[in-house]
Amino acid sequence: MSEILELYETQPELLLYGLLACAATLLFLALFIWFWVKTATRRRIKAAIREMGGQAVENISLSDGVESAVHIDFCVYSKGYVFVFNVQDYPGIIFGGESIELWTQLFEGKSYKFTNPIYYNQLCTQVVKEMLPGMPVVGRVVFTHHGEFPKGKPEGVCELSSLVSEAFSGLSALTQNEKHNKTWQEFVQDLSQNKQTRIYKMQPLAH
Numbered sequence: 324m325s326e327i328l329e330l331y332e333t334q335p336e337l338l339l340y341g342l343l344a345c346a347a348t349l350l351f352l353a354l355f356i357w358f359w360v361k362t363a364t365r366r367r368i369k370a371a372i373r374e375m376g377g378q379a380v381e382n383i384s385l386s387d388g389v390e391s392a393v394h395i396d397f398c399v400y401s402k403g404y405v406f407v408f409n410v411q412d413y414p415g416i417i418f419g420g421e422s423i424e425l426w427t428q429l430f431e432g433k434s435y436k437f438t439n440p441i442y443y444n445q446l447c448t449q450v451v452k453e454m455l456p457g458m459p460v461v462g463r464v465v466f467t468h469h470g471e472f473p474k475g476k477p478e479g480v481c482e483l484s485s486l487v488s489e490a491f492s493g494l495s496a497l498t499q500n501e502k503h504n505k506t507w508q509e510f511v512q513d514l515s516q517n518k519q520t521r522i523y524k525m526q527p528l529a530h
Contacts, residue, residue, distance in 0.1 A: 364412060364467050368397075369523075371486040372408070377401030378507070379523040380514055385450050393447045396465075400507045403497030405460045406490055407448045411440050414469035421477045428470075440464045441479050455510055458503050463490055 372379050383395040397408040415430030421441055428435040441464055448462030464480045466472075476482065481489040514520045 364469070367468065367483060368410060368465070371483055372397055372399055373523070374487050375399055375401045375406075375490065378511065380511060381521040381523070382519050383514060384517065384519070385447075385454065387446065387450055388453075393443075393450050395447050395451070398451065402491070403459065403500060403503065404491075404494060405451065405455060405458055405507065407444065407451050407460060407462045408465050409440060409444045409447060409462075410465045410467065412467045412469055413437070415471070417466070417470045417472050418474060419472075419477055421479065441477065444479065455506055458506055459497065461490075461494065 369381075377400045379397055379399045381397050383398055384392050385395065387393050395407055396410045397406075399406040399408065413428050413430075415428050417426060417428055419426030419439060421439075424439055424442075425436045426439055428437060441462075444462045444464045448460055452458075452460045462479060465483055465486060466476075466480060467483050470482075472480070472482075511522060515522060
């Protein structure tokens with residue numbers, strides 16, 4: 324120990340370097356933990372979507388044909404259906420209905436209003452339908468595990484914890500359709516031109 328102290332006394336810059344190294348290590352660990360916590364929900368979403376099989380495309384921007392664009396979190400082609408997912412991460416208790424313009428969020432003793440997300444999802448779904456003529460396109464609003472619906476979920480809303488079963492709820496089984504497969508692949512190819520869009524080749528296309 325005395326030898327170390329003597330070394331620092333003769334070469335004080337070593338102490339400075341050591342402190343800087345410790346500070347850098349602590350900063351790196353803090354940033355890593357922050358990033359891991361911040362992206363935990365996104366990882367859960369991707370894990371749930373992978374369970375659906377097929378192919379998924381993340382972070383999509385499409386023209387709505389009226390000088391604007393819509394943003395879609397995920398499009399998934401699975402078991403013959405194309406799903407249009409818009410993700411909502413509202414913690415607390417959620418009250419809303421299919422035809423109610425403003426929904427209510429109760430969180431930490433306060434009440435907040437937000438626009439019915441089903442409306443936007445319907446717009447996104449319509450845009451995708453126009454780009455995939457003849458294909459069965461289904462819209463779903465996906466709420467993360469942070470929110471609860473004590474009075475029941477509106478139609479078209481899924482919870483992340485049961486995404487696979489709820490996404491296919493009420494849908495009949497479809498047989499393989501090579502024309503649809505080709506249409507989807509052309510759609511994906513066009514989307515791949517955008518560097519912000521990510522494509523997941525998770526499994527062979529499910530039919």
